[in-house]
Amino acid sequence: MTTIAAPHVPPRGQRCDGTSLPPNVVTAILVFLAHRRDSTMSGTHEKPTLGRRGFLRLSATLGLAGISSKILGLLPSHPIQAQEAAMSKTVLSFYCDDTSPYGRPPEAFKTFLDFVSSQGIAGESSVILGIGGALLSRPTSDAQRTYIEQVQRAFDCGIDANMELMTHGGLYDFKEHRVPEDAPHEGLWLHEPAVSVEDYESYFGHILEEGEQIGVKFTGVTWPGCGCEVCTRRYAELRQAGITAVNPNVGRALLNLARQGKFRRRTVPCFIHPDESFSGARLMASDGPYAVYDLIANVGDWLGSYDNTPARVNADYYISADGSAGRIVDLVHAGAPYAVFYAHWQGLNPATGVGWRAFTEVIARVKRFLGDRVTWMRPSDITEQYHAPRAETA
Numbered sequence: 001m002t003t004i005a006a007p008h009v010p011p012r013g014q015r016c017d018g019t020s021l022p023p024n025v026v027t028a029i030l031v032f033l034a035h036r037r038d039s040t041m042s043g044t045h046e047k048p049t050l051g052r053r054g055f056l057r058l059s060a061t062l063g064l065a066g067i068s069s070k071i072l073g074l075l076p077s078h079p080i081q082a083q084e085a086a087m088s089k090t091v092l093s094f095y096c097d098d099t100s101p102y103g104r105p106p107e108a109f110k111t112f113l114d115f116v117s118s119q120g121i122a123g124e125s126s127v128i129l130g131i132g133g134a135l136l137s138r139p140t141s142d143a144q145r146t147y148i149e150q151v152q153r154a155f156d157c158g159i160d161a162n163m164e165l166m167t168h169g170g171l172y173d174f175k176e177h178r179v180p181e182d183a184p185h186e187g188l189w190l191h192e193p194a195v196s197v198e199d200y201e202s203y204f205g206h207i208l209e210e211g212e213q214i215g216v217k218f219t220g221v222t223w224p225g226c227g228c229e230v231c232t233r234r235y236a237e238l239r240q241a242g243i244t245a246v247n248p249n250v251g252r253a254l255l256n257l258a259r260q261g262k263f264r265r266r267t268v269p270c271f272i273h274p275d276e277s278f279s280g281a282r283l284m285a286s287d288g289p290y291a292v293y294d295l296i297a298n299v300g301d302w303l304g305s306y307d308n309t310p311a312r313v314n315a316d317y318y319i320s321a322d323g324s325a326g327r328i329v330d331l332v333h334a335g336a337p338y339a340v341f342y343a344h345w346q347g348l349n350p351a352t353g354v355g356w357r358a359f360t361e362v363i364a365r366v367k368r369f370l371g372d373r374v375t376w377m378r379p380s381d382i383t384e385q386y387h388a389p390r391a392e393t394a
């Protein structure tokens with residue numbers, strides 16, 4: 001079970017239909033479309049189904065130690081896990097939503113990747129191939145070309161690529177190569193109960209093919225949030241009908257594509273909702289070594305967020321200047337399997353983001369005070385490790 005956003009009302013005159021717009025407008029729209037992944041978005045998730053007996057058996061069979069056993073044993077109250085947690089490291093990772101080549105100097109993404117690589121950290125950054133209706137597979141500007149070059153090196157720098165679907169707006173028509181005026185928005189469409197596995201698989205498959213055209217192999221999927229009036233109204237209707245989560249056919253479709261080798265890894269991490277009360281990966285679909293997980297972000301966004309506001313910047317929220325307090329510190333000291341935070345490119349980017357300095361400060365503090373207690377992993381590495389023992393015993 002997840003809770004659908006209580007979306008906000010869009011600013012007057014702003015459009016949210018995903019039709020073709022100049023790139024400089026896209027950035028402003030993204031601020032408006034972007035996720036409300038704060039407290040209004042938190043929901044309850046079913047916990048992983050690996051029971052105590054299964055955990056003990058797997059631990060014994062596989063001789064698990066350190067990180068992988070910790071990820072495997074996402075059972076916070078279990079004494080074995082608590083014991084192992086004390087001996088092993090907490091995994092750190094992050095999602096960065098809404099990344100795009102628009103609205104900032106083209107080298108902003110390069111600066112970000114260079115920093116990630118030089119610090120030895122790892123995470124994820126969304127790739128939205130048709131944002132604003134402009135296709136990255138048909139680049140028309142140097143900014144797009146520069147971004148594509150960087151996206152191609154992202155994985156080697158430690159950064160996964162989640163599709164935040166095709167447009168982060170209206171559903172794209174891959175035959176007509178446009179977004180119809182009345183197209184439903186992609187995030188909402190993921191929740192519509194009548195959509196079939198085949199329809200989702202076809203749509204995601206087209207996006208994966210678009211990615212291949214520019215040399216991007218996707219790792220996962222991020223739910224594109226939207227607070228437009230149409231989505232707000234429809235989300236309310238769905239809630240009233242008891243539908244508060246993504247259509248299960250989404251997971252089945254992603255699994256089919258993973259089995260065909262269309263994703264970079266055999267497991268597909270998804271970022272659907274954050275939940276600070278839960279550290280774990282919620283299984284969406286699996287078949288042997290292939291699996292789709294909702295890898296839940298358990299640390300909030302205080303890096304400027306989608307509206308790039310200084311009021312939403314607070315490095316101390318993650319880790320205080322003396323390393324004694326903060327959300328990441330708490331999770332590490334509690335022996336949590338991981339601390340996954342999320343951010344938005346609007347606030348995080350090194351060119352115009354008000355959260356960039358805080359981001360680099362957090363990384364420096366973690367290194368200084370928690371360096372021997374944590375290890376950085378991209379989301380797809382987390383799900384690969386998490387799923388491996390399950391696949392072997394399936």
Ligand SMILES: [Zn+2]
Pocket residue numbers: 033034035097098164168223224225
């Ligand atoms: Zn987004």
Ligand SMILES: [Zn+2]
Pocket residue numbers: 016185226227228229230231232
């Ligand atoms: Zn919408």
